[in-house]
Amino acid sequence: MKLIVHQLLRHGAEVLEIRLRHPQGQVLPPWSAGAHLRLQLPVADGQWLERHYSLIGTEGAAEEYRIAVLLDPASRGGSRWIHQQLVSGQALDVEGPFDSFPLQAEQGRTVLVAGGIGITPMHAMAHALNNRGQPFELHYLARSEERLVLLDELRALPNARLHLHVGAKPPALDALLGPFSPGASLHACGPSPLLNGLREHSAGLGWPISSVHFESFGARTQQGDRPIRVHLAQSSMVVDVQPGTSILDALIAADAFVAYDCKRGECGQCHSRVLDGSPVHRDVCLNPAQRAEGLCICVGWASSESLTLDL
Ligand code: FES
The missing domain is CATH 3.10.20.30 (Beta-grasp domain)
Structure with missing residues (x-):
């Protein structure tokens, strides 16, 4: 479907929020926390890039979709094009929403962990849990305070216990996770080293694999990779x-x-x-x-x- 860029909002120097609406103002298809949109970006003459972005905000049917895009220094064109070329009023080809990372929280302890721009699906999950009246912990990791985004909205959620972990050194994951208790669930999104750390530490603390849910992001190509x-x-x-x-x-x-x-x-x-x-x-x-x-x-x-x- 074609959606129109209704609004562009900067969150710090590196994150751009995009609000998308139907051209005729129709209500958009409903979505669930953890879902993403697939965007086709016309980055150059005849050249398109496909990018996936998690929806943020409150799930359900609404008049607009919200996504937030980090300007990736290793960008192969997608995030750079969005940050430098996309303008208000522009039409974009959008597919979805796709339920790629469903919230699977029971009534036990509910832990959300976000690393950097991994806050985006967690932002939606936080709103969903809050609206269900379910208390939860949200651990938000960032290298500096300037990189923490959407904080005001998260702080306004009464059922959230928000823990900010700021700095280059990751927090002690054993202490963050604690031992597994029946009904507990962990959802995390961030760079693969963080998720690998969470996977290893949660296994060591007795968290069953069925209660641990991850979504990863980030450039997988690394400098130094050779053909x-x-x-x-x-x-x-x-x-x-x-x-x-x-x-x-x-x-x-x-x-x-x-x-x-x-x-x-x-x-x-x-x-x-x-x-x-x-x-x-x-x-x-x-x-x-x-x-x-x-x-x-x-x-x-x-x-x-x-x-x-x-x-
Ligand atoms: S396609 Fe899912 S791990 Fe490769």
């Missing part, structure tokens, strides 16, 4: 992959048969057995045994020049 040659053992294909393109996308483009779902290292659907080479893991879903055997090719990379997959 890799991927050999597919079963189909005898060879695909060269450049940094900036995921192995999965390169294989899809080459018409290889691959399974996938989230494309964000969260679901494990794209886990592929590695027969040769040195994989670099950037997912947030695999356990050590799965990592020893294979790689999530939607986010993973290799430190070797080539990688042979059992595909």
Whole structure:
């Protein structure tokens, strides 16, 4: 559907909130906390980029959708285009909302953890829990106070116990999580090192995997990544992959048969057995045994020049 940029609001130097409305002012399809929109961005002549952004605010049917976009220094064009080119009144191609990260809180202790711009789905979950009358903890981590956004709205939620963790050093995750208690749930969104830390510490404290829910974000390409040659053992294909393109996308483009779902290292659907080479893991879903055997090719990379997959 086409939606119109109704308003652009700056939150600090790095985050831009976008409010989208129907061109004729119709009420928009309802959404649930944790849902995201898929935007098609016309970044250059004939070139489009697809980007996903979590909805913020109060779930349900409403006259506008709100998203908040961080200007990513490693941007391949999406967030930079939004911050520098998008103007009020512009029409955007929008798909969704998609329920990618549903809130699964019972009546027990409810813990939300947000790292940086990972506050966006947590902002929606905080509003949903608050409106249900359910008390919850929200731990919000940021490198500096200027990077904390949407704080006024969060502070206004009476059922929220807001904990701000500001600084380059992450908080002690054992203390933040505490031991598991029946009915407790953890939802977290942030960069993969934070989520990997939460996954390890929660397992060590007895949190069952069914009570732990993650959504990751962030540029998975890292400086220093080099091109890799991927050999597919079963189909005898060879695909060269450049940094900036995921192995999965390169294989899809080459018409290889691959399974996938989230494309964000969260679901494990794209886990592929590695027969040769040195994989670099950037997912947030695999356990050590799965990592020893294979790689999530939607986010993973290799430190070797080539990688042979059992595909
Ligand atoms: S597609 Fe979900 S982890 Fe790769």
